Amino acid sequence: MRLALCLFILLIGARVHAEIETDFSGNVEGQFRHSQNNEEAKEDLFQDWDTENFRMLYGNINGKVEFGDSRIEANWFSRYSQSPLFDPGPTIFGERDPYLATRIFTFPNKLVARDIFKLQHKKQEDEYQFESVLNKLYYEWDYEGHRFMFGRMYVNYGLGEIFNPINPFNQPTALTSVSQVAQGNDGFSFTFFVDDKHTIQFLLLGDKRIEGYDGQIDKTLWAHGEYLVSDDLQLDYVIGEDQERHKLGGQVSYQLEDALVFTQVLYQSENVKDEPSDHLWDILVGYDRQMTAKWHIRFEGGYQKADSFLNAENLERFLPTEYFVALANVYEIHPLVKLNGTVINDIKSGFSYLITKATYNFYSNMEVEVFGYAPVSKGDDPENIAQKLVTTDVGLAIRAFF
């Protein structure tokens, strides 16, 4: 940590030669959610609660300092959550962990892929949970056609909103009710802007782990390229080693006259350390179209092979499941009011999940959102824990931006 800070200070000192510009921004949100439990979660997974309330207050403060071709940017995320679901009460076998629904309500609950720099704090006590994390802190230097970054950074690319397999560095947030949140990744990035049509980003990052892992850091070596083949056609390619697997894939996106179509394919090798594992394939197809000036639709469908050697609790994905189709609609019924409806269907089991949101902008920097999440049809897959856990929720959020 001290080393990182010293390096930052040295880099700043070396680069200060021009006018300094600063910018601060952020958002604060209060959220209330009323939730009804899934019967299967009660019976099969010991989630013995019926209905409960969940409250959350979170905020981001983003700061940026620019000098010449250099920039330092940081984001501090804090979240305070309260619900009886954090405190299930003891059984005859002893204390229990918070109910699993709290993990869904606080999704994304992992805001740093691997906390190499130890910049997060989390405390859970009785009915309360507090998280505070510096999930972005990096130094960036632009030099002619190159960009160098060091620190904790967001890595965001790929067209998938429900499923985005070519980008393992950020979870798609279509399922979450929080806004302005992304996952930080610790390491280095070097971007080479080859020409107007071609960009390559090389990444050397830490790995990704479920909470509380302090063991050896497995490297992530990754290259992501974007190539504009023609006026209508863009090709993205990815290649590298991530989560102890070799991965290779890409995305093709094509501009039709009135829509954007895209597809992604990602191949993942078996574990490079010879631990028992499968080869994996992920596939996505998507269609995005502005139907009218007010109505926008998006379709995504895909396949993701699950590793048969992983037990369910180690699967990183919540939804979608193995085969899925999703349809998202956004309709602007008023310049200040947007309706958003997304339905995701697991083709194999028949499970369907509906997300609805109505967002109203009031004043210039505030908005209120009413949201609902519901499993609209039950699946027939007895092994799928995620589908058993999904709750039915309605909620209200008020957001302010500064």
Add this chain to the structure above:
Amino acid sequence: MFKKLLRKDFVLCVALGANVNNADEWLKYAEKQMRGDRSRAEMVMTIQTPNWTRTLEIESDVEGKKQALSTIKSPAKERGIRTLRIENNMWNYFPKLKRKVAVSSSMLLASWMGSDFTNDDILKASSMAEDYHHKFSSDEKVGGETYKVIENTAKTNSKVMWPKIMTYASKKDCLPRIYKYYDKEGKLRRTLTFSDIKTFDGHKVPTHWEMVPEDDKSKKTVVDYKDIDFNVKFKPSHFSQKSLTDN
């Protein structure tokens, strides 16, 4: 004095190519004046309805017909959001999440930030002079002034939103004062009026624009240009992915 100015403007616009008998020349002249070869504009957009008003500040860089980069300066929720257009390709960039998203070209017809303007209007994707055929219609008198009326019909191979636009141009300075936009059914959908003409770097530009949708005349979107720099020099990489993602 006023008569002298009028005469000077008229002579100037004719001399610059707005041949009084050629509708193409009128449109070319107007576009040359208002767009130039490249420009950086600072504007304030106000979306007005009977019940509320919303204001956005925007910086818009344009070079030719093929390249545009717009940045929202305020309000806080949208501050820093950028849109880059290179030919038919368009990307949005959300700096707080470092997220760049390729946008379907169909998004050009989408409302821009809830306003009565579209992405196409903001990014100046279409060119009245190049994408439309032009012919004169009968002169019309509106609000005490008689305008030269030009009917613009979309060329068959051009990717434009509006199949027909009627231009009402002032005979005093050859610049447009009204655009009327018609849909495929020939129905008037919206009207854009221009006023408060000012000169920036030798270019005469209407600085007050009002867009009124025909289906709800109680609302409108007003754009006020605060400054336009037609002599701006963009770096060769200005309209690029690097530039899009450097804020």
